[in-house]
Amino acid sequence: MHTLLPFFLAMIAIIVLLNMWATKLRIAYPILLVVGGLAISFIPGLPVVKIDPDLIFFIFLPPLLFEAAWSISFKEMKKWWRIIGSFAFLVVFFTALTVALFTNYFIPGFTIALGFLLGGIVSPPDAVSTGAIMKFVKIPKSTSAILEGESLLNDASSLIIFRFALVAVGTGQFIWQEATLSFLWMVIGGAGIGLLIAWFFVQAHKRLPTDAPSDIALTLIEPYLMYWIAEQVHSSGVMAVVCGGLYMSSKRLVFLNSASRIQGYGVWESFVFILNGIVFLIIGLELPEIVAGIRSEGIPLGTAIGYGVLVTGILIAARIISSYAALIATLIFRPSVAPKATSNKSRFLMPLLLGWTGMRGVVSLAAALAIPVTLSNGEPFPHRNLILFITFVVILLTLLVQGLTLPIFIKRMKFFDELILDESEESTRLQMKQGLKKHVYEVLKDKYENKYQGNLIIERLLKQWEERAKATDDSWMNDETKQIFVEILESQREYLAELNQDPKINEEIIRQQLYQIDLEEERLKII
The missing domain is CATH 1.20.1530.20 (Na+/H+ antiporter like fold)
Structure with a gap:
């Protein structure tokens, strides 16, 4: 060893x-x-x-x-x-x-x-x-x-x-007759076993008080368990993993929170x-x-x-x-x-x-x-x-x-x-973001405009999203503005690094804030 x-x-x-x-x-x-x-x-x-x-x-x-x-x-x-x-x-x-x-x-x-x-x-x-x-x-x-x-x-x-x-x-x-029956059991039985185990794990993720590490640990266990159980009953472990994986993938927004999805992506x-x-x-x-x-x-x-x-x-x-x-x-x-x-x-x-x-x-x-x-x-x-x-x-x-x-x-x-290609990814992305901005503005306006009338923070937020919704492109966040935001984030990192020199400060809090800054910078990259 x-x-x-x-x-x-x-x-x-x-x-x-x-x-x-x-x-x-x-x-x-x-x-x-x-x-x-x-x-x-x-x-x-x-x-x-x-x-x-x-x-x-x-x-x-x-x-x-x-x-x-x-x-x-x-x-x-x-x-x-x-x-x-x-x-x-x-x-x-x-x-x-x-x-x-x-x-x-x-x-x-x-x-x-x-x-x-x-x-x-x-x-x-x-x-x-x-x-x-x-x-x-x-x-x-x-x-x-x-x-x-x-x-x-x-x-x-x-x-x-x-x-x-x-x-x-x-x-x-x-023997063809036995092979045909065995083939059907391997395909149908494997798919059924995979879906059943996947459903069980989706419920476990939803109902148990899991966090990102435990969610990720469970996802590492799941394919092996699907494969092993299917093979134990002489079905197809491959079909079980494929079908179970497809089912869980379609439900990922239901049983995994954002932290589990972000961290799990890197781990996997x-x-x-x-x-x-x-x-x-x-x-x-x-x-x-x-x-x-x-x-x-x-x-x-x-x-x-x-x-x-x-x-x-x-x-x-x-x-x-x-x-x-x-x-x-x-x-x-x-x-x-x-x-x-x-x-x-x-x-x-x-x-x-x-x-x-x-x-x-x-x-x-x-x-x-x-x-x-x-x-x-x-x-x-x-x-x-x-x-x-x-x-x-x-x-x-x-x-x-x-x-x-x-x-x-x-x-x-x-x-x-010469092929008819799919719709341009860039135009699709712009259309999606424009729709999101209008959606956020409408939600804020319908839910909070009358309820919080006179609240300066809500009014400022409404004004900000109204301007974004009216913009037909990403002019509200151009390259120059984005660069300023990146420089501000870098200065925040430097401040936190100096603050961390104080022995009274909990380093875990510093690390959490640094992670938020990293996430913000990643968000800026896709705007």
Whole structure:
């Protein structure tokens, strides 16, 4: 333990440094983390990183899925549910089937069951990688919503395929009737369990005298409990976490106060960032041991790399074909919900873009590492090291090839120049703030103008909001005024720092006031 702790602390420090470097280079940080982990793995004397396959899902997946469910817009998911559902379920199954057929034909000793197992592992695109890359390009809200919704649900569908394939490999048989019933129970039962537990926690947050730390602590427990209970009754823990997370996200204004929301956002952002960083580093750190494993099985490294490149090509082709099939089906059966465009060219390019966003990452690695070392009869799991190696090659190639070229592809092809984009964010923001100012003024006028007539403070407040409501822009808070406010806040910090030198002053009060000043400055930034 004493030897591993410095190593894990160093890993976190490396994750932070690589993320800062990636931001400076304007590339997605998962790319640098994978390459960095691979480079670090060649340093002699490092401890071997091994995670119990039975714990890999339980450690990483619940919080990552829960945070993703809180981040996504449920309104946008409902709007684009048809295409999201087709990508999350139909496309995943088609991709897994394609991988199974090709690997069964090209890889000696690879059965259909092993092919489906590999297909279930590598079929879901990674939300973290896609989100990190999309930070550097501007895309329509509809495209972003489709990608986010797909990445949230396809984890559940791919891991269900993974579980059935794992059973088929272990038992050597697959009964469709039992599989269908089991599939329905995993989906429906998992969703029901997640919603039930989520409802229970919402009531607990509302009725118990919780504060921000206890609220945040409960949110850290919730995804693990949803996942664990669902798995105990042989349902889908992934579906439980996703559905429970979506429900709690929709109720966040009801059971969490402002302090819990503000502080919880920072805690969860850091927690998920560290988890993602560790997983992507592990991808690189695991490679030397995986290479040693395939060599021990007598598989040449060049041959294994060829298999990885083949599977990567199959994944890219299957996703692009599926994207065009989804567009054609939408235009034929439901043309009213098809993405709108000003030309046939831009509409034709949309599936190509969606097909090129299939970077793999966290879920694929977690599933591959979760493959047991031995079967129930004690025999080694067939081709486990080869599956791990192919998964690594797929993750590396999709991150490097698609991840590095996607922003260039969007910018140089001027892909979205002809698309009908969503309403300008700036005009929407101005419209919203103008409405808020008018609303506040009307409320103050209706409730307090007659009641507090002659009260100088209320009259001054009414006058102030009347002037804001009449303003058609942010002229009441221009850059010069904002700068003055920032300088005043900084002078208040200096005064509090000097006041804190007095031993009679409670430092906690000083810190609370400093926090209020920080919040005020953050508010000024978005005015």
